[in-house]
Amino acid sequence: MAGTLALTLEVVAIIVYIIGGFSTFGGVALIFFMNNRDIWGVGTARPLGYLFLCVGLCLSVLGVLFMRLIRNRSQRL
16 A cells, blocks of 8 residues: 555645646746736736746645655655
8 A cells, every 4th residue: 555655645745746847937938938928918928038937947846855755765664
């Protein structure tokens, strides 16, 4: 059971890390390439780009920390 749980948590950590990377680069693209355009009536691209950039960086850091935590805990089992 511990091996299956560790593998599942590792996959979740990698998915969080990848989503964070896509969000980071998507935010940078919104900031630089779609500067003052309206995005689906939600707002202009620049503030949304900063939001995606910050959230993406946080998710990437969270994914890395989660991977390290799972790796260190699974070695003890």
